Amino acid sequence: IFQQWFPEELGNHIEKYVRRLLGILNPYITISFYEYNGDEYERSEAYIAIERYLSNNSSNGVKRLKANVVRNSKSIFLSMEDYEEVTDEFEGIIITWASSKIIPQQRALIAYNDGDEKRYYKLTCHRKDKDIITKVYVPHVLHEGDAISQKNRQPKLYTNGKSTRWGHILFEHPSTFDTLAMHPEKKKEILNDLMTFIESKDYYKKVGKSWKRGYLLYGPPGTGKSSMIAAMANLLNYDIYDLELTSVTDNTDLRKLLIGTSSKSIIVIEDIDCSLDLTGQRKEKKGGNKGEEKNPVHKKEKEKKKKGSKLTLSGLLNSIDGLWSACGSERLIVFTTNHVERLDPALIRRGRMDKHIELSYCCFETFKVLAKNYLDIESHELFPSISRLLEETNMTPADVAENLMPKSAEENAESCLKDLIKALENAKEEATLKAAEVYSSDGVLSDSGDEESQDADAESGESGDEESQDTDRESGNSGDSGDSGAEDSSDGDS
Numbered sequence: 001i002f003q004q005w006f007p008e009e010l011g012n013h014i015e016k017y018v019r020r021l022l023g024i025l026n027p028y029i030t031i032s033f034y035e036y037n038g039d040e041y042e043r044s045e046a047y048i049a050i051e052r053y054l055s056n057n058s059s060n061g062v063k064r065l066k067a068n069v070v071r072n073s074k075s076i077f078l079s080m081e082d083y084e085e086v087t088d089e090f091e092g093i094i095i096t097w098a099s100s101k102i103i104p105q106q107r108a109l110i111a112y113n114d115g116d117e118k119r120y121y122k123l124t125c126h127r128k129d130k131d132i133i134t135k136v137y138v139p140h141v142l143h144e145g146d147a148i149s150q151k152n153r154q155p156k157l158y159t160n161g162k163s164t165r166w167g168h169i170l171f172e173h174p175s176t177f178d179t180l181a182m183h184p185e186k187k188k189e190i191l192n193d194l195m196t197f198i199e200s201k202d203y204y205k206k207v208g209k210s211w212k213r214g215y216l217l218y219g220p221p222g223t224g225k226s227s228m229i230a231a232m233a234n235l236l237n238y239d240i241y242d243l244e245l246t247s248v249t250d251n252t253d254l255r256k257l258l259i260g261t262s263s264k265s266i267i268v269i270e271d272i273d274c275s276l277d278l279t280g281q282r283k284e285k286k287g288g289n290k291g292e293e294k295n296p297v298h299k300k301e302k303e304k305k306k307k308g309s310k311l312t313l314s315g316l317l318n319s320i321d322g323l324w325s326a327c328g329s330e331r332l333i334v335f336t337t338n339h340v341e342r343l344d345p346a347l348i349r350r351g352r353m354d355k356h357i358e359l360s361y362c363c364f365e366t367f368k369v370l371a372k373n374y375l376d377i378e379s380h381e382l383f384p385s386i387s388r389l390l391e392e393t394n395m396t397p398a399d400v401a402e403n404l405m406p407k408s409a410e411e412n413a414e415s416c417l418k419d420l421i422k423a424l425e426n427a428k429e430e431a432t433l434k435a436a437e438v439y440s441s442d443g444v445l446s447d448s449g450d451e452e453s454q455d456a457d458a459e460s461g462e463s464g465d466e467e468s469q470d471t472d473r474e475s476g477n478s479g480d481s482g483d484s485g486a487e488d489s490s491d492g493d494s
């Protein structure tokens with residue numbers, strides 16, 4: 001009626017003064033949070049956080065609720081239907097939240113979202129409480145809402161294919177820090193480190209570092225490196241970006257991929273020593289292996305490799321802690337390797353890889369965790385024999401776990417422990433035989449292959465080392481640190 005009977009300009013004028021008058025008389029203020037701001041295709045983070053907060057804290061008093069089944073979410077959550085109202089209390093202050101929407105007079109012909117309706121939450125509180133509401137209550141609501149979203153979300157596992165895009169699936173690995181078998185003190189130290197990291201946003205800002213932390217996990221195959229990454233992701237509810245370096249053609253692609261990662265994520269490069277010729281490039285600059293430099297076949301091969309992949313060590317280093325690494329925060333970068341000694345020191349220096357974690361062969365403490373997980377026992381009369389054997393021989397947690405797993409319905413804890421004892425005795429015998437073979441008749445080591453990798457191979461039954469020793473012989477390289485030898489043996493292992 002008002003719009004019909006008053007000329008538009010006069011109408012606007014009167015409306016303005018009426019609103020002002022009401023504003024003076026009304027002791028309440030309102031704050032609106034719209035679902036879409038500016039960029040219309042992105043839901044406002046504040047709106048989402050408020051939705052979660054209200055669904056968790058105040059939905060009991062609401063009669064009409066909406067069930068939101070978010071894809072990839074672990075559970076459904078309930079939120080208020082349009083035009084519902086709830087009250088919340090904060091430090092003795094009563095706050096009213098109402099869900100509302102603006103329906104445009106002329107609906108867009110092609111509507112992307114409920115015919116262009118603009119939903120919003122309206123907070124109403126007393127004018128005298130304005131400061132505490134805007135400075136304390138609203139940030140509290142946003143923080144709580146974020147935490148609820150984070151808790152309910154299902155982590156994803158991303159991987160890069162041939163393109164510079166990430167593809168993902170839901171991450172549903174069951175490994176946790178409870179199932180991870182390692183020395184309890186070491187486990188506690190890692191857990192503390194992770195928890196300190198996630199609570200240190202302000203600290204990182206204060207010291208001028210981007211909020212990320214590098215972990216280097218190293219040890220023989222089957223000692224739990226991948227299991228630990230899964231446990232980290234499950235603990236922190238982070239996504240995993242499994243970066244396959246061999247599919248990345250150059251530094252620009254690597255940068256694009258890293259820009260495409262989100263916060264609260266773990267970027268993983270597994271078997272970093274096999275992924276790229278990272279050691280060779282730097283050693284070459286320093287003079288490297290002279291025998292190899294003179295060898296025209298090796299020189300040609302290296303040049304060909306360089307042309308094929310323009311991903312360089314310096315490109316990788318820049319991505320880890322150069323300017324580009326600052327895009328996105330709250331991230332862990334994890335490298336895994338079976339051969340830590342083959343990595344360039346620059347790649348794993350502290351600051352880049354802040355924490356070096358060795359995952360090693362099964363000790364008695366590790367075994368006890370596996371026995372509890374697999375057989376539900378904490379002690380047994382066979383434990384002392386197993387403890388002694390584990391001291392005398394190297395067996396990976398993966399092999400121990402395999403032996404502890406019942407193979408048939410008839411098997412019980414005792415028979416599984418006996419299986420393990422048998423396997424440990426066999427491994428011990430094999431290791432003794434292998435050691436005898438390695439020593440030549442005059443008691444001198446016949447080959448300079450490193451002991452650690454031989455142990456690892458003995459455990460896993462792989463013959464990768466033979467290949468690396470052959471390659472070393474062919475290239476006239478007597479040391480085990482030669483680039484080509486290292487590369488070939490890694491290929492063999494992988």
Ligand SMILES: Nc1ncnc2c1ncn2[C@@H]1O[C@H](COP(=O)(O)OP(=O)(O)OP(=O)(O)O)[C@@H](O)[C@H]1O
Nearest residue numbers: 179180181220221222223224225226227397398401
């Ligand atoms: N420390 C451990 N705690 C619990 N389970 C383990 C542990 N280590 C190995 N396992 C078991 O062995 C399997 C293989 O372990 P995992 O893949 O984590 O080893 P890895 O060190 O990553 O090996 P690789 O270097 O070959 O990738 C796992 O599925 C798990 O069942």
